[in-house]
Amino acid sequence: MHRPLNASARRARSVPAALGMGVEEELLLVDAATLHAAPGASAVLKRCAAEAPDRVSAEITTLQVETKSRPHLHTGELRDELLTLRRLVARCAEREGMGVVASGLPVLGDVVPPPITEGDRYAHGMDTYRALHDEMSMCAFQVHIDIPDLACALDVANRLRPWLPVLLSMSANSPYFAGRDTGYASWRALAWGRWPVAGPPPYFRSPAHYEEVLGALGESGALVDPGTVFWDVRPAPRLPTLEVRVADMTITAEESVVFAALIRALVAVSLREAERGEPAPAPSAEVLRAAYWRAARDGLGGSGLDVITQKAVPAALLAERMVTHALPALEAYGDAALVTSGVRRLIAHGCGAARQRAAARGGPLDAVVRHLIEQTVADPA
Numbered sequence: 001m002h003r004p005l006n007a008s009a010r011r012a013r014s015v016p017a018a019l020g021m022g023v024e025e026e027l028l029l030v031d032a033a034t035l036h037a038a039p040g041a042s043a044v045l046k047r048c049a050a051e052a053p054d055r056v057s058a059e060i061t062t063l064q065v066e067t068k069s070r071p072h073l074h075t076g077e078l079r080d081e082l083l084t085l086r087r088l089v090a091r092c093a094e095r096e097g098m099g100v101v102a103s104g105l106p107v108l109g110d111v112v113p114p115p116i117t118e119g120d121r122y123a124h125g126m127d128t129y130r131a132l133h134d135e136m137s138m139c140a141f142q143v144h145i146d147i148p149d150l151a152c153a154l155d156v157a158n159r160l161r162p163w164l165p166v167l168l169s170m171s172a173n174s175p176y177f178a179g180r181d182t183g184y185a186s187w188r189a190l191a192w193g194r195w196p197v198a199g200p201p202p203y204f205r206s207p208a209h210y211e212e213v214l215g216a217l218g219e220s221g222a223l224v225d226p227g228t229v230f231w232d233v234r235p236a237p238r239l240p241t242l243e244v245r246v247a248d249m250t251i252t253a254e255e256s257v258v259f260a261a262l263i264r265a266l267v268a269v270s271l272r273e274a275e276r277g278e279p280a281p282a283p284s285a286e287v288l289r290a291a292y293w294r295a296a297r298d299g300l301g302g303s304g305l306d307v308i309t310q311k312a313v314p315a316a317l318l319a320e321r322m323v324t325h326a327l328p329a330l331e332a333y334g335d336a337a338l339v340t341s342g343v344r345r346l347i348a349h350g351c352g353a354a355r356q357r358a359a360a361r362g363g364p365l366d367a368v369v370r371h372l373i374e375q376t377v378a379d380p381a
Helices: 007-012 041-051 075-095 120-135 150-171 187-192 207-220 253-275 285-298 315-333 336-349 352-360 366-376
Strands: 021-031 056-058 064-068 098-101 140-146 233-235 241-248 303-306 311-314
Touching: 021 075, 021 253, 021 366, 041 056, 041 064, 041 075, 056 075, 064 075, 075 098, 075 253, 075 366, 098 366, 140 253, 150 207, 150 233, 150 241, 150 253, 150 285, 150 303, 150 315, 187 241, 187 285, 241 253, 253 315, 253 336, 285 303, 303 315, 311 315, 315 336, 352 366
Parallel strands: none
Antiparallel strands: 021 064, 021 098, 021 140, 056 064, 140 241, 233 241, 303 311
């Protein structure tokens, strides 16, 4: 890691008291025999509910389930709960003849269009968005960070915008879709970007500006409800949190904790910058869009676009710069070793997409699904 800040300078940058963080993980179900995506969510959810009520829920398709952690202050506790929930879903799926994989998209299966979960909200969504649902078997990793109010949430979101393409390149984990290598590290990000309210959010000048934009989006018919404001960083519609949802679903629980800790530190540093009156950077939507595309195509192994300098640089270097930026909060929270070592591993071994392709070894994609099944519940400790 590059560490341009000296120790005394870092200590001088105080950060807020520890912020609570919660994680949502979207997982795919696969048939244990064929390894194709399987529409078994209803049966799996019934089994999960008997053991952990309210911790596992339905998603938009019956190929998926979503786990929801409790809020945590400490990464060790978060890691234990995420692994417990993954293993619960895997155990319940196994009893139904299925496996569970942590991937941004289904590797195998006839999933276009996917089977949609029943319910009034999903039916309304189908009526509104139509063929946009054809690739909705996509899975994301979402982090919620405690935030005091809407004004703070919007200011922090502005400050996180330049880092969103970097987080995407690090988490890219959807190179295959329905039996085909897309040529991208995160095909999920490209598919998701077609939606009317998705990708990086606008730069918001104030809560009033935010409400004005939401009003216009509502008038356009682009929103089914507040939950369909799908920007990659947003004030959560039902919780007093800032939700960061740019990442593909991560392969391992350990990676999830690394990303959660890093995102919490970025939020904490942003809050401190706001208190000092530092202006938030405001890269244009066009530059952010290009940076997203490059991150989605190349992942962590290629070049990325620095949206501030507007220069192409190695994606790994951008990741290191982001860790350095977050380091004051990482050190204050005791997460510096966890995150720096985790990012070094990603740089050395590749993002999830690179590891999926390595598992394929140019052969049938069954090997990729088996690799994902194993790694989804792996405990490296």
